[in-house]
Structure formats: structure tokens, C-alpha cells
Amino acid sequence: MKATIYDVAKEAGVSIATVSKVLNGKGKISVETREAILAIMDRLDYQPSVIASALTGKRTFTLGLLVPDISNPFFSEIARAIEDQGEQLGYSVMMCSTDNKDEKVERYIALLQQKKVDGIIIATGIDNKEILEQLLSKGIPVVLLARDMPLVAVNTVVVDDYVGGCLAASHLLELGHRRIGIIGEREKVRSSRERVRGFRQTMEEYGAAFVPEHLKHCDYKVEDGKIKALELLQADEPPTAIFACNDMLAVGTLQAARELGKKVPEDLSIVSFDNTILAAVTDPPLTTVAQPMEHMGKLVVNLIVEELQGTAPVKQRTVLRPELITRESTAAIVS
Amino acid sequence: MKATIYDVAKEAGVSIATVSKVLNGKGKISVETREAILAIMDRLDYQPSVIASALTGKRTFTLGLLVPDISNPFFSEIARAIEDQGEQLGYSVMMCSTDNKDEKVERYIALLQQKKVDGIIIATGIDNKEILEQLLSKGIPVVLLARDMPLVAVNTVVVDDYVGGCLAASHLLELGHRRIGIIGEREKVRSSRERVRGFRQTMEEYGAAFVPEHLKHCDYKVEDGKIKALELLQADEPPTAIFACNDMLAVGTLQAARELGKKVPEDLSIVSFDNTILAAVTDPPLTTVAQPMEHMGKLVVNLIVEELQGTAPVKQRTVLRPELITRESTAAIVS
DNA sequence: TTGAAAGCGCTAACAA
DNA sequence: TTGTTAGCGCTTTCAA
Numbered sequence: 001m002k003a004t005i006y007d008v009a010k011e012a013g014v015s016i017a018t019v020s021k022v023l024n025g026k027g028k029i030s031v032e033t034r035e036a037i038l039a040i041m042d043r044l045d046y047q048p049s050v051i052a053s054a055l056t057g058k059r060t061f062t063l064g065l066l067v068p069d070i071s072n073p074f075f076s077e078i079a080r081a082i083e084d085q086g087e088q089l090g091y092s093v094m095m096c097s098t099d100n101k102d103e104k105v106e107r108y109i110a111l112l113q114q115k116k117v118d119g120i121i122i123a124t125g126i127d128n129k130e131i132l133e134q135l136l137s138k139g140i141p142v143v144l145l146a147r148d149m150p151l152v153a154v155n156t157v158v159v160d161d162y163v164g165g166c167l168a169a170s171h172l173l174e175l176g177h178r179r180i181g182i183i184g185e186r187e188k189v190r191s192s193r194e195r196v197r198g199f200r201q202t203m204e205e206y207g208a209a210f211v212p213e214h215l216k217h218c219d220y221k222v223e224d225g226k227i228k229a230l231e232l233l234q235a236d237e238p239p240t241a242i243f244a245c246n247d248m249l250a251v252g253t254l255q256a257a258r259e260l261g262k263k264v265p266e267d268l269s270i271v272s273f274d275n276t277i278l279a280a281v282t283d284p285p286l287t288t289v290a291q292p293m294e295h296m297g298k299l300v301v302n303l304i305v306e307e308l309q310g311t312a313p314v315k316q317r318t319v320l321r322p323e324l325i326t327r328e329s330t331a332a333i334v335s
Numbered sequence: 336m337k338a339t340i341y342d343v344a345k346e347a348g349v350s351i352a353t354v355s356k357v358l359n360g361k362g363k364i365s366v367e368t369r370e371a372i373l374a375i376m377d378r379l380d381y382q383p384s385v386i387a388s389a390l391t392g393k394r395t396f397t398l399g400l401l402v403p404d405i406s407n408p409f410f411s412e413i414a415r416a417i418e419d420q421g422e423q424l425g426y427s428v429m430m431c432s433t434d435n436k437d438e439k440v441e442r443y444i445a446l447l448q449q450k451k452v453d454g455i456i457i458a459t460g461i462d463n464k465e466i467l468e469q470l471l472s473k474g475i476p477v478v479l480l481a482r483d484m485p486l487v488a489v490n491t492v493v494v495d496d497y498v499g500g501c502l503a504a505s506h507l508l509e510l511g512h513r514r515i516g517i518i519g520e521r522e523k524v525r526s527s528r529e530r531v532r533g534f535r536q537t538m539e540e541y542g543a544a545f546v547p548e549h550l551k552h553c554d555y556k557v558e559d560g561k562i563k564a565l566e567l568l569q570a571d572e573p574p575t576a577i578f579a580c581n582d583m584l585a586v587g588t589l590q591a592a593r594e595l596g597k598k599v600p601e602d603l604s605i606v607s608f609d610n611t612i613l614a615a616v617t618d619p620p621l622t623t624v625a626q627p628m629e630h631m632g633k634l635v636v637n638l639i640v641e642e643l644q645g646t647a648p649v650k651q652r653t654v655l656r657p658e659l660i661t662r663e664s665t666a667a668i669v670s
Numbered sequence: 671t672t673g674a675a676a677g678c679g680c681t682a683a684c685a686a
Numbered sequence: 687t688t689g690t691t692a693g694c695g696c697t698t699t700c701a702a
Contacts (some may be wrong), residue, residue, distance in 0.1 A: 002473075004679055013530070015689045027682095028687055050449045051395070052679030054386045055694045062450065070430075073612070076411035083432055092429045094397070094445060095405075114385045115397065138337075200680060208371065217463060222616065251616045258618060263369065277408070281557065281586045283593060283618035335560055339695055351675045355697060363671055387695030390678045 003044040011040045023048055028265040031189055037329055063093045064112035064120040067099045071278035072220075074246065074293070075123065078145070082121065083295025089305050091118070100125040109135055119304040121145055125189060128289055130189065130274040141307040145300045148190050148317075155307065157300045161191045164289040164322040165243075171287065172241045173206040176333035177269060181214045181232040181239035183225055183249050192245045195273060195289075198211075201244055212224025214239055218249075225252025226259075231261055233268070240333055241269035247278040251288050254329075265331035284328035292320055338379040346375045347365055358383055389451055397418070398428045398639065400449035403435045405579040407555075409581065409628070410458065414502070416632025419455065424640050452570055454501045454639040456480055458596035460524060462509035468589075476642040480635045481626075483652075484527050491641065491652040492635045498524045499624040499657040500533025500578075503606040506622065506659055507624040508541040508574045512604060513669035516574035517569040518560055520582050525579045530608060530624075534578055549574055552586075560587025561594075568603070570593050576604035582613040585621050600666035610660055627655055 005023075005335065008017040015034060019025040022037045029037075030079045040046075054060045063086055067075040079095060086093050096108040105126055112120055119141035126132055132152055135142055143157040170181055182199060185192035200210050216232060218224035225244055232239055233256055244250035251271030254264060264284055272279060275290030299318060340358075344351040349368060353462055356362040357372045364467040375381075381584035398421055402410040414430060421428050429452065431443040440461055447455055454476035461467055467487055468653045470477055507515055517534060520527035533543050551567060560579055564587055567574055579585035585607030589599060597603045607614060610625030634653060 006679080016680075017682085017689055017691090019696085020687085020689085024681080030687060047445060047449050047681055049390075049451065051386055051389050051451050052694090053681075055384075055679080055696090056681045057498055057694065058681075060386070060450070069415065071403070071408070071415035071612075073406070073411070076408070076414075077406045079411075080404065080432055081429065084431060087442075092450065094420060094427045095414065097426070097432050107422075110382060114382050115427065116384065116386050136653045145443035200379070200499060208534055222612075254616075254618065277557075277582070278405075278612070278616055281589075281613055283589070283616055342690080351696080352671085352673055352675095352698080355671090359697080361698090365671060368671080384695055387678090388697075390680090390695080391697045392678065394699075 003046040005046075005048070007044055008037065008046050011044065018169045047235045054120060059118045059308065060116050061091050062115070062117045063091050063301070064096060065093050065109070066096045066098055066105060066108060066120065066124045068098055068220075070122050071094050071098045072248070073278055074274050074291075078297050080296045081303055085298040085301035085330055089301065091301070091305070102131060106131055113138070114248045118308055121300055121304060122140070123147060125207075127188070131328045134232055142303050143300050143304045143307075145296060146191065150317075153315050155303050156302065157296055157314050157320070158191070158317070159291045159296070159320045159322045161194035161322075162198035162201075163221065164254045164273060164291075165195035165200075166202045167198075167322065167324045168195070168243050168273065168289050169199040169202035170206070171326070171330065172243065172269060172271055173202065173208060175241075175269065175330060177239075177241040179211070179214070179218070179237065179239045179241075180208065181229075182214050182245075183218065183228045183232070183240040183242060184245045185217065185220050185249075185254065187217055192229045195245050218296045220248055222247060222248045222252045222255070225249030227252070229253035229256035229260050230259070233257065233262065239268075241271070241330070247272050247274045247276045247286065247288060250288070250329075251278055251282060254286075261324045265329050269330040269333075271330055273322075278328045279325075279327070282329075287330040288325050289322045290325045291322055292307055296320060321335065338381040340383070342379055343372065343375055343381050346379065347372045351507055382480050386625045390584075394453045394643065395451050396426050397452045398426050398509070398636070399431060399443070399452045400428050401431045401433055401440060401443060401455065401457045401459045403459045404432045404496065406432075407583070409609050409614055411627075412611055412628045413632050416629045419635055420633045424636065426636070426640070428456075433459045437462050437466060440593035445600055448473070448475065453643050454478070455638060457634055458482060462523070462614070469581045476639050478635050478639045478642075480631060481526065485652075488637045488650050490650050492631055492638065492655070493526070493652070494626045494631070494655045494657045495532035496529035496657075497536075499608060499626075500535075501531040501537045502533075502657065502659045503578050503608065503624050504537035504670045505541070506533040506661070506665065507578065507604060507606055508537065508543060510576075510604065510665060511596065512574075512576040513543045514546070514549070514572065514574045514576075515543065515578075516564075516566075516577040518549070518551050518553065518563045518567070518577060519580045520555050520584075530580050551670055555581060555583055557583050557587045557590070560584030561591045562587070564588035564591035565594070568592065568597065573623075574603075575605070576665070579605060582607050582609045582621065582623060584612055585623070585664075586617060589621075599664050604665040604668075606665055608657075614660075614662070617664075622662045622665040623660050626657055626658045631655060
């Protein structure tokens with residue numbers, strides 16, 4: 001059997017309280033007993049039970065991470081960053097892929113509570129705001145990541161989607177493009193909406209006409225992007241450039257262009273968003289608005305841990321600035 | 336405060352033992368009290384504490400998953416499959432990225448034990464076999480996934496790497512290629528070795544000479560593959576085809592070819608392994624030996640849960656057959 | 671069919 | 687500086 005605190009205490013000829021104290025570095029313990037106990041602990045290969053400790057009201061040192069889909073590169077890259085920072089601080093993370101379904105979100109949240117996780121990082125879409133509010137009302141630390149619900153009092157880490165949209169647009173506009181297609185996620189996805197808003201705003205500033213038919217909405221996957229890009233490119237006056245709201249959609253756009261025999265960037269420029277591994281492996285590699293995923297992961301963990309320690313002052317919303325990474329999917333228009 | 340079993344018992348005017356029994360469907364409880372208790376449970380929004388239950392020796396319904404890097408598409412896709420099947424069966428999964436470092440593996444394993452996970456799925460390389468043996472000796476259910484240690488008595492789910500190598504080779508050979516380069520992972524990685532072995536074996540059978548200089552080894556990332564591919568392609572008599580042992584290396588190969596102005600598949604055919612999302616998004620899309628990731632994930636969870644339930648008979652090693660997916664990175668040689 | 675009570679491994683007053 | 691003891695929320699005999 002695994003050694004317990006009792007075994008250690010017996011071996012050391014002290015009480016479990018004493019052992020507990022050296023374990024937690026609390027109270028005054030003489031150096032000798034301390035050393036002795038420590039020695040015995042590792043002789044017995046004693047590992048304190050997180051479970052038992054948690055039952056007395058202490059932390060479980062476990063965080064829940066809700067994402068739409070862990071196999072989506074954007075989220076798996078973020079997950080890695082979160083895991084790393086968590087590990088630094090002594091936390092494990094449970095992954096939960098929700099497919100953006102409220103029903104799954106609720107199931108997972110209930111589960112995480114039963115397992116008494118110390119905090120929950122939410123990077124998934126939630127339609128019903130109440131789910132979130134209910135969670136918050138229970139006093140469980142929650143941080144929103146890459147999702148925004150400005151009206152809810154919750155710590156949040158997001159990228160400035162609006163600015164990202166602006167960056168994408170001005171890049172294209174500076175290259176001379178005026179007829180530009182946009183492929184966004186479904187309208188209810190706030191981040192996508194913001195990106196589009198920034199993009200359109202900037203177009204206006206440059207005096208580029210916004211054509212409603214040039215704005216398409218769809219799900220977030222490669223295939224969806226391809227379908228919409230095909231629609232855009234087969235129109236009478238097809239755009240000379242397309243802004244895809246994430247890397248997957250951009251890949252779909254790339255495929256559509258290829259299918260139609262259009263060269264990128266000669267015949268079509270493409271700007272995307274995220275800068276996941278996908279943006280780097282396509283041909284041509286994608287010009288994209290990069291989200292600082294590593295930094296976001298780190299930040300979000302720090303925030304939640306601070307909240308746990310009660311160090312957290314007021315709720316805060318951290319908006320990170322995205323950065324345009326110019327690769328080879330965009331070029332000046334030749335007319 | 337959250338409702339406990341005591342609250343429910345008090346409300347129902349019964350003892351906690353009775354509540355516990357209806358909770359677990361044990362013992363004989365009259366229908367009336369049963370119903371009454373159930374009603375009260377959901378009125379109080381009672382959620383039994385997994386922690387407390389675990390402390391009495393029951394399961395935590397949590398699995399640990401060790402992978403080299405959750406942001407690597409191969410592993411994130413597998414993780415998703417594992418998570419889904421786990422959810423079906425009531426288990427959560429904690430993700431642990433080890434970077435294939437034994438030191439991290441050990442840290443994570445210790446952590447997982449402290450948290451009393453019910454089982455551990457190991458899909459990461461482990462140099463020191465003892466780590467695994469020690470773990471097994473503690474009686475914790477362990478399943479190896481996509482890793483093989485034939486000498487250790489442990490349930491294992493792998494793909495037939497050797498056959499995969501053969502499939503890749505015969506495809507290329509049938510297309511007329513004879514001068515073929517191979518880019519594998521570091522020699523200590525068994526799966527890669529097996530793929531190469533199958534590949535070489537098949538080359539021999541076709542009477543294609545194996546040139547030692549055409550076999551390169553490196554780490555598993557895109558950049559590594561690019562470097563090695565560059566070496567291969569800049570040799571005096573460069574290969575007309577390259578077999579890359581995973582999709583990332585193949586992407587690197589693709590990049591190398593592009594850099595040298597070689598067209599794929601006209602000037603160079605490429606076959607890879609895994610069939611992650613990467614293989615589908617490159618241009619041209621990669622012909623690749625597909626691993627049935629979804630099935631693997633499902634299987635591995637089932638295995639570990641069976642072991643948990645004591646239903647598990649003897650240790651077994653399940654070898655799944657990979658399948659060649661022909662896309663556009665390979666073509667017949669024109670000489 | 672129900673309940674009393676011991677125990678899971680640990681923490682934290684409070685005493686000594 | 688160290689120990690006693692009462693929980694934490696639940697499961698599980700064993701009695702009633």
C-alpha cells in the first residue's frame with residue numbers, strides 16, 4: 001500500500017500533526033524532527049494525497065479548460081501554453097471539448113465542480129449567459145479566454161479583434177485591393193464580428209466600397225471556408241482579396257482558389273487570423289493576424305491563480321494587441 | 336454552501352447511509368423514500384463530491400494522458416478521441432505534455448498519482464523503462480498508446496508501423512520510383528524505426544537499392560524535416576521521392592522542395608505518415624499512411640476502463656492496420 | 671428497509 | 687515545539 005501520513009508519523013515516532021506541519025511548512029518544528037521526518041518521507045516514498053487534502057478544504061491544484069475542440073490547432077496551441085504555465089505553478093489541467101454546445105458546457109461544468117477544480121478557464125462559446133452567471137455566483141474562479149462577455153463581471157483575456165481586423169484590412173488596402181471578400185464565422189461569434197467590424201471600418205476609411213455580397217458567414221472549419229470562398233470567387237466580379245477570420249477558413253479559401261485555378265497571391269490575396277501552425281504550412285504560407293497564444297495562456301493561468309490566492313483585486317479585462325505577420329499569401333494588386 | 340449528503344438526509348428525515356444507498360443504487364430502499372430522496376436531491380441541486388467519494392477508495396473518474404506535446408496535431412487529434420470516449424464513460428482527462436523528457440514524465444506521473452487518477456494513458460516516449468515498470472508495479476492501470484514496449488506486460492494500442500512503411504514503399508515503387516529518400520525520427524523512436532524497416536524491406540523486395548545516404552534522422556518537427564530534406568535534395572543524385580515518417584516532417588520536405596524550385600509531385604513525390612489535418616491542408620495535399628486516430632483513442636479508453644473494472648483478462652496488444660490515403664503529393668515517375 | 675458508526679488521509683484549532 | 691481531536695463528505699459493514 002501507499003504510505004500515508006500515519007505511516008510517516010509512526011516511523012518518526014511523532015504525531016500526524018507534526019508531519020502535517022512539516023509538509024506544509026507551518027508551525028514551529030525543531031530542525032531535527034523536521035529533517036528526520038523529511039528523511040522518512042522520502043525513504044517511504046510518501047506522496048501526500050491531494051484528495052484527502054482537498055477534502056479538508058484545500059485546493060485540488062487542478063484547473064478545468066473548456067474549449068470548443070482540443071483538436072483545433074488554435075486551441076491545442078493555447079492549451080499547451082496553459083498547461084505549461086499551470087505546471088509551473090503546480091496545477092494540472094483537465095481538458096473539455098464542448099463543440100460550442102451549451103449542453104456539453106453545462107455537463108462539463110457540473111463535472112468539474114464535482115471534482116472540485118480550483119478554477120475554470122472558458123475559451124468556448126456559450127450562448128446562454130446564465131450558465132456563466134450561475135457559475136460565477138458559486139464563487140468559483142473563472143476566466144474567459146478569447147471570448148468576451150463585457151456585461152459579465154469576470155476576468156477576461158482577449159486579443160483586440162477589432163484592431164486585428166483593421167490590421168488585416170489596411171495591409172490589403174495598402175496593397176491596392178479594393179474588391180475584398182470577407183469570410184467570418186457565424187454571426188453570433190463575437191470575436192469574428194469584431195474582426196469584420198474593424199475590417200469594414202478600415203475599408204471605409206480607405207474609401208473602399210463595402211459590398212454586402214462579399215461578406216459571408218459560416219462555421220469555422222476548412223470545408224466551410226472553402227464553400228464560401230467558392231461562392232465569392234465564382235461571382236461575376238470576384239474579389240481580388242479575401243479576409244478569412246481564422247486560419248482554417250483561410251485554408252479552405254486557399255483550396256477554393258486552387259480548385260478554380262487561381263494563383264495566390266497573384267490572382268488572389270488572402271489574409272487570415274490566428275497564426276496557428278496551419279498558417280505556416282500552407283503553400284503559400286499565409287499572411288495572418290497573429291494572436292499571442294503563448295502569452296494568452298500564461299496570462300490566463302496567472303489570473304486565475306491570483307484569484308485563487310485572493311490576491312486578485314478587481315475584475316479585469318486584458319486586451320492583447322494582435323500583430324500582422326506578413327507571409328506570401330498577399331501581394332500588391334496589378335491592374 | 337454546496338449541499339452535502341447531510342443536507343439531503345436531514346431534509347428527507349433519513350440517515351446519510353440511506354441517501355448514500357440511493358445514490359449508488361445499492362441496498363434495498365423502499366420506493367417512497369427513494370423517490371423522496373431523489374426529489375430532494377434535485378431540489379437542493381445536490382452534486383455528490385467526487386473527492387469525498389474517492390477518499391473512501393472509490394474512483395476519481397479521471398484519467399491521465401501523457402503525450403509529447405498536445406499542440407502537435409497528431410496528439411491533439413488523438414486527445415480529442417480519448418476525451419470523447421472518456422466522456423461517454425464518465426471520465427475526465429488530464430493532459431500532460433512531456434516533450435518526451437523522462438524528467439517531465441516522472442513529475443507528471445507522480446502528480447497524477449497524488450491526484451489519484453484511475454488510470455494513465457501513455458502516448459509519450461520513455462527512455463528509462465523502469466519508470467514504466469515502477470508505475471505498473473503499483474497496480475495503476477496503464478495503457479500504452481502509439482508506443483511500444485513489447486517486453487513490458489502492459490496493454491498496448493499501436494498501429495502496425497512496419498506495415499505502414501511497406502504501404503508507403505510499395506506505393507512509391509509501383510509509381511516507378513527507385514531512388515527514394517527517407518526521413519525518420521531519431522533512431523531511438525521505435526515506431527519510426529519500424530516504419531523505416533518496413534519501407535526498406537519493401538524496397539528490397541522490389542529490387543530497389545537502398546542507399547545509406549538517403550536515410551536521414553532528426554527530431555519530429557517541421558523545421559527538422561526541412562533541413563534533412565534539403566540535404567537529400569541537394570545531393571548529387573537526389574531522390575525522386577521521399578518518405579517522411581510523419582506529417583510534420585513531410586511539411587518540412589514540402590517546404591524544402593519549394594525552396595529548391597522543385598515541383599511536387601512532378602519533380603518529387605512525397606509520402607508521409609499519420610494523416611493529421613496537416614496532410615489535408617498542404618498544397619499539394621499529402622499522400623499519407625493514415626493512423627486510425629479516432630479508433631485508437633476509443634480503444635485505449637475502453638481498455639483502461641475494462642482494466643479498472645477488473646473485467647480485464649490478460650494483457651493485450653492491439654495492432655491496428657494503417658491505410659494508405661492517396662492524395663496529390665505522389666505521381667508516377669517520368670523518365 | 672433503515673441507521674449508527676468507523677474509517678478514508680489530511681488540516682487546523684486548541685492544549686499541553 | 688509537539689500532540690489531541692474534531693471534522694471534511696462519503697462508503698460500508700453490521701445491527702436493528
